[in-house]
Amino acid sequence: MLTKIAGGEIIDPVGGRHGVGDLWIEDGVIVDPPAGRNAETTVDASGCIVMAGAIDIHSHIGGGNVNTARLLLPEHHSAHLPRPSETPLSNLGWTAFQTGRLYAQMGFTTVVEPAMAPGNALHTHLELADIPIIDKATLAVLGNDDFLLSLIRDNASSSMIEDYVAWTVASSRALGAKVINAGGSAAFKENVRRFSLDDIVPSYGVSSRKIVKTLQMAVQNLGIPHPLHVHCNNLGMPGSVDTAAATIAAAEGVPLHLAHLQFYGYGTEGKRRFSSAASQLAEQVNATPEITIDVGQVMFGQTVTISSDVLRQFSARGNAHPKKSVIFDGDGNGGGIVPYRYRKDFYGSLQWAIGLELFLLITDPWRVFFTTDHPNGAPFTAYPALFELLMSKEARREMAEGLSASALALTTLLAIDREYTLEEIAVMTRAAPARLLGLKDRGNLAAGAIADVAVYRKGKDIAKMFGSAAFVFKDGELVVKDGEVVAHRWGRALRLAPQPDKTMVRRLEAYHQERYGLSLDWFDFPDWAIAREQPFSEVACAA
Amino acid sequence: MAVAWIGNRDAPVQHAVEQAAELLAASRCPVISIDTDIHGTRAAIALAERIGAAYDHPFEGVARETATFTDRGGIFVSPGEVRRRADVVVVVGDLPAYSREFVSELAETVPDLAGDNSRSFFSVTGTPIGPFPADNQGPVTHLSCKGTDLTGTVAALRAHLAGRRISSPVENADRLSKALGHARFTAFLCSGAGLDDLALEMVQGLAADLNKKARASILLIPTSEAGWGSVLVSTWTTGLPLRTSFSRGAPEFDPWRWNVGRMIEEGEVDLHLWIGAGSPPAKNGDSKLIALTKTGQPVADAAITIPIGEPGADHDAVLLSARTGTLAARPASEPSRMPAAATVINSILEHLDPTC
Numbered sequence: 001m002l003t004k005i006a007g008g009e010i011i012d013p014v015g016g017r018h019g020v021g022d023l024w025i026e027d028g029v030i031v032d033p034p035a036g037r038n039a040e041t042t043v044d045a046s047g048c049i050v051m052a053g054a055i056d057i058h059s060h061i062g063g064g065n066v067n068t069a070r071l072l073l074p075e076h077h078s079a080h081l082p083r084p085s086e087t088p089l090s091n092l093g094w095t096a097f098q099t100g101r102l103y104a105q106m107g108f109t110t111v112v113e114p115a116m117a118p119g120n121a122l123h124t125h126l127e128l129a130d131i132p133i134i135d136k137a138t139l140a141v142l143g144n145d146d147f148l149l150s151l152i153r154d155n156a157s158s159s160m161i162e163d164y165v166a167w168t169v170a171s172s173r174a175l176g177a178k179v180i181n182a183g184g185s186a187a188f189k190e191n192v193r194r195f196s197l198d199d200i201v202p203s204y205g206v207s208s209r210k211i212v213k214t215l216q217m218a219v220q221n222l223g224i225p226h227p228l229h230v231h232c233n234n235l236g237m238p239g240s241v242d243t244a245a246a247t248i249a250a251a252e253g254v255p256l257h258l259a260h261l262q263f264y265g266y267g268t269e270g271k272r273r274f275s276s277a278a279s280q281l282a283e284q285v286n287a288t289p290e291i292t293i294d295v296g297q298v299m300f301g302q303t304v305t306i307s308s309d310v311l312r313q314f315s316a317r318g319n320a321h322p323k324k325s326v327i328f329d330g331d332g333n334g335g336g337i338v339p340y341r342y343r344k345d346f347y348g349s350l351q352w353a354i355g356l357e358l359f360l361l362i363t364d365p366w367r368v369f370f371t372t373d374h375p376n377g378a379p380f381t382a383y384p385a386l387f388e389l390l391m392s393k394e395a396r397r398e399m400a401e402g403l404s405a406s407a408l409a410l411t412t413l414l415a416i417d418r419e420y421t422l423e424e425i426a427v428m429t430r431a432a433p434a435r436l437l438g439l440k441d442r443g444n445l446a447a448g449a450i451a452d453v454a455v456y457r458k459g460k461d462i463a464k465m466f467g468s469a470a471f472v473f474k475d476g477e478l479v480v481k482d483g484e485v486v487a488h489r490w491g492r493a494l495r496l497a498p499q500p501d502k503t504m505v506r507r508l509e510a511y512h513q514e515r516y517g518l519s520l521d522w523f524d525f526p527d528w529a530i531a532r533e534q535p536f537s538e539v540a541c542a543a
Numbered sequence: 544m545a546v547a548w549i550g551n552r553d554a555p556v557q558h559a560v561e562q563a564a565e566l567l568a569a570s571r572c573p574v575i576s577i578d579t580d581i582h583g584t585r586a587a588i589a590l591a592e593r594i595g596a597a598y599d600h601p602f603e604g605v606a607r608e609t610a611t612f613t614d615r616g617g618i619f620v621s622p623g624e625v626r627r628r629a630d631v632v633v634v635v636g637d638l639p640a641y642s643r644e645f646v647s648e649l650a651e652t653v654p655d656l657a658g659d660n661s662r663s664f665f666s667v668t669g670t671p672i673g674p675f676p677a678d679n680q681g682p683v684t685h686l687s688c689k690g691t692d693l694t695g696t697v698a699a700l701r702a703h704l705a706g707r708r709i710s711s712p713v714e715n716a717d718r719l720s721k722a723l724g725h726a727r728f729t730a731f732l733c734s735g736a737g738l739d740d741l742a743l744e745m746v747q748g749l750a751a752d753l754n755k756k757a758r759a760s761i762l763l764i765p766t767s768e769a770g771w772g773s774v775l776v777s778t779w780t781t782g783l784p785l786r787t788s789f790s791r792g793a794p795e796f797d798p799w800r801w802n803v804g805r806m807i808e809e810g811e812v813d814l815h816l817w818i819g820a821g822s823p824p825a826k827n828g829d830s831k832l833i834a835l836t837k838t839g840q841p842v843a844d845a846a847i848t849i850p851i852g853e854p855g856a857d858h859d860a861v862l863l864s865a866r867t868g869t870l871a872a873r874p875a876s877e878p879s880r881m882p883a884a885a886t887v888i889n890s891i892l893e894h895l896d897p898t899c
């Protein structure tokens with residue numbers, strides 16, 4: 001069917017289009033204006049802006065830890081149902097089904113779950129398969145697993161390590177690799193309670209830095225499009241800026257992505273020894289072109305923190321609100337679930353401001369990514385309000401009036417005049433994520449791209465505009481109209497499929513039989529297990 | 544045409560499915576007992592949503608394990624880490640029979656990631672564990688406290704290890720205390736099948752105490768692998784675990800109110816859909832029973848019986864593996880024409896009135 005989205009303000013930084021015009025869709029892809037043919041369906045987009053479907057590169061939407069968070073907090077979900085606008089987590093897309101609907105209503109069409117334990121891949125993909133409308137992808141977590149740490153300890157060749165990374169990504173159907181507090185979870189199992197970049201994992205004699213560097217090079221050499229996704233050590237600690245700075249410096253010219261940098265923007269100045277170091281971090285990011293970051297913005301209210309950084313979560317469990325948590329000593333990383341309420345006190349205000357400082361002081365929208373680290377900084381449903389804060393200095397000022405003045409005095413936020421333009425929003429949430437993830441078929445509106453399109457009705461209320469899309473097309477099908485979901489479909493999980501080396505597979509089989517008494521079937525699974533037609537879509541590695 | 548039963552009469556499966564759909568649609572208080580694979584559970588929850596049913600697992604232990612998470616949380620460990628890291632293993636209460644193989648595995652191996660390549664076993668239970676005899680002659684040190692039950696023993700043990708005074712000593716507690724003093728990683732093995740809520744909470748408290756200075760964690764062995772798999776599915780599809788109901792439209796979780804066993808016993812139910820192996824509980828009063836189970840004959844007192852296959856045996860399935868602690872694909876080991884629960888339930892859904 002030939003569809004025309006007529007008369008909208010098209011914003012496509014990749015194709016260089018910014019102006020009023022028509023967009024044509026046929027058979028699920030964007031096409032050039034067809035000569036001599038009329039559209040079978042015309043959507044009136046006058047007064048609207050038209051962008052590619054948005055892409056979220058870091059949002060915890062499925063898998064073991066996410067589901068454990070649901071299990072830990074049934075009272076929040078129960079309370080939400082009869083009073084959805086007044087209760088904690090009221091906007092949180094708590095079920096798999098709601099997650100897809102809520103993302104689509106905001107014009108998001110692809111979302112990456114950034115922390116899949118390889119041994120839990122089937123569970124993760126089953127959950128993701130129950131998220132409707134949007135496409136999904138995962139990052140496989142490495143860097144605390146005995147097999148890799150042993151390879152590094154034993155000075156295994158880089159090709160052997162690459163074979164292992166390739167097997168992990170392939171068998172778990174991931175789109176990339178991530179390291180979370182490299183070595184920190186392994187150290188915690190040996191009763192280590194603090195762990196930094198140059199600390200050594202007991203029993204292995206391997207530093208966290210060595211693990212990060214090893215994985216960074218493996219990802220690079222394998223041609224995995226997305227650079228190694230790094231959750232640094234010391235998340236959330238006063239002085240964590242030093243850890244982030246050291247990790248950025250360790251990139252050494254090779255691409256590296258640092259996740260939720262806001263949680264590392266903390267200095268130790270002031271009487272509370274907790275201050276903003278966002279300016280320093282932003283300056284370093286600006287000067288280091290191989291670095292990309294996502295922010296992990298904090299917004300106020302109840303949420304639940306979900307992380308495979310078990311050491312950090314163990315330390316944070318005393319701050320749980322409500323007073324319960326789950327800590328899991330899993331194979332490899334494990335994880336921790338700690339519910340938390342961000343208050344408008346000194347600490348919450350400072351965290352909020354630091355995130356915005358990073359957004360506004362990092363100058364290149366191709367290298368800073370729009371996240372709240374859902375749900376760690378805030379549920380993803382806070383995105384519309386966050387867009388407004390980025391695009392309106394006045395909105396920031398109004399919000400700041402109700403916050404801790406002493407906290408804001410330790411930041412540069414209120415002195416920053418920058419307001420994001422729509423073009424920059426399109427880069428940060430569409431074009432740049434597609435490029436970062438190696439997704440050439442989306443994030444733009446050029447002919448041949450899949451027809452993931454978000455249409456927003458322009459208005460002064462920015463949050464309303466981005467919170468309730470006028471129209472959303474997924475693969476050319478109209479799925480949202482006037483902010484309401486009008487069609488459900490099952491998206492796919494985007495994955496890489498590097499060919500695992502047969503010698504490595506035999507070695508891994510022997511290792512798991514000997515050490516765990518289990519076969520590699522633990523990790524791999526046939527596609528029929530997902531029980532959906534074509535549950536995966538393959539993305540190519542670089543040549 | 545495959546055979547099912549309406550009452551005791553043979554009937555084509557298609558006819559039985561239609562009849563089941565009619566009964567379910569007409570029911571004012573339907574309940575579903577789910578004891579099947581992941582996709583069977585997904586289908587059963589979709590059915591519950593359509594007909595406004597409550598659903599549950601038949602084993603009470605599953606509810607106790609659920610409450611450990613929903614009410615308190617805790618610190619847990621994977622089976623793989625127990626095998627490779629635990630140099631002190633403390634079994635608390637009876638474990639499910641299927642876990643005997645894993646305990647034997649622990650007895651035959653030593654931790655290679657921590658400790659001095661040895662593993663010591665303690666037991667806070669009066670019954671044999673795994674391959675070990677139920678006395679002090681074997682490698683297991685048994686801990687007991689006269690004049691109290693298992694829950695009291697765990698409480699006394701926690702108090703003793705915390706240095707508090709207790710009225711009745713725990714036999715061999717000092718030996719455990721000494722072992723814990725040298726342990727690199729202590730694993731407690733327990734299950735909702737063998738402990739009540741209070742004991743499960745007390746074990747968590749014990750582990751929390753130890754983690755102030757050392758490392759300890761709990762391997763919660765599910766009462767039922769299928770049951771815990773169903774808890775996971777229910778949680779990601781509805782946001783809530785088992786013992787959830789759609790009777791008011793939106794899902795509501797209430798572990799007392801939607802306890803299907805209690806509801807049947809107290810006559811709150813007019814229709815019970817049983818999905819899985821085993822025998823459904825006796826029906827109460829005029830309530831009706833629909834049984835989806837692996838059988839070659841009609842289930843006693845069932846209005847409708849539809850045979851289904853065993854997941855992972857008759858048909859491919861996804862099941863929870865307690866051995867890995869996560870979901871696993873199980874190709875059919877003895878493929879047969881017996882349909883999967885999901886197939887039959889989806890067929891029932893297709894026959895329900897769309898307005899239902």
